Amino acid sequence: MSTQKTVRQPAGEVEENALRIGTDKAEQIIDALNTDLANAYVLYHQLKKHHWNVEGAEFRDLHIFLEEAYEHAEEGADIIAERAQALGGVPVSGPANLEERATVEFEGEDVYDVRTSLQNDLGVYGDIIEDMREHIQLADNLGDYATEEILREILVHVEEDAHHIEHYLEDDTLVLESATK
Template sequence: MSTQKTVRQPADSIVENSLRLDTDRSEQIVDALNTELANTYVLYHQLKKHHWVVEGAEFLPIHEFTEEAYEHAEEGADLIAERAQALGGVPVSGPAEQADRATVSFEGEDVYDVRTMLENDLEMYGHIIESMRDSIELAENLGDFATGEILREILVTVEEDTHHVEHYLEDDTLVLEEATH
């Protein structure tokens, strides 16, 4: 195993890319992509936590949904990271750096009731949707329509998952509450 450590590209740097997007524009777009990447991983970890700790009468459907949702987040993160790299950037990859870069906050290590967990997810999804729309607009204003398209495709999935969370939070349920005596 080699002990030599050669940095090929420092984090937070932009190199020329073959996509013919100049480094000034690439830098702005990669910065936005790294924010989206960090936000996506915060969401991923929160959904993963909820998948592990969910309990109650609706355990199974929520357990299955959170698994699908964190898989969607991971797939989106991969696309975002690969695009940042293609633009000459370095995807933010360490947990500490992702937490610092994210504009959304993890709910913490405590376990909450199912409704609170889903409300926290819904809130985070909403912030991510707004941020992603801003990043799409930025990329397209800078002439990077491919990044806009990639983010738009991810946004469709994010919005679908958000809508599913919203359905889980509706008042209608087949589960009866115990009557208090």
């Protein structure tokens, strides 16, 4: 077993890549991807927290939905990280680095009622959607059409999950008012 502790690539350093995207362009794209990666993990942890703590008449449906949503966030994060690496970068990792890098904020450790939790999730989703759209445009402007396509595919899932949360937040329900008191 090797005991060497050689740094192969320092975080923040961009190497040449086999994709033939110049280092100057790759740096900009990797920077955007690392923001998307950090945001995805903030969302992941918030959704996971809500999955653990959801209660009420819609418990089962929300519990299942939140699990699917945090799995989507994690799958998207993995794809984003692998793309950043393929472009010659180092994907951001570690809780402190992810928190520092994210443009969205984790709601904290407190447990909120279901409606507040979902509203908080919807806010994070909205911010992520806006950032991803900007990053899709950036990739397009820099001629990285594969990253553009990858982000578009992830964005579809992000928007679908946000839309489902929007439906959960509607006022119409089959739960009787007297049953909720």
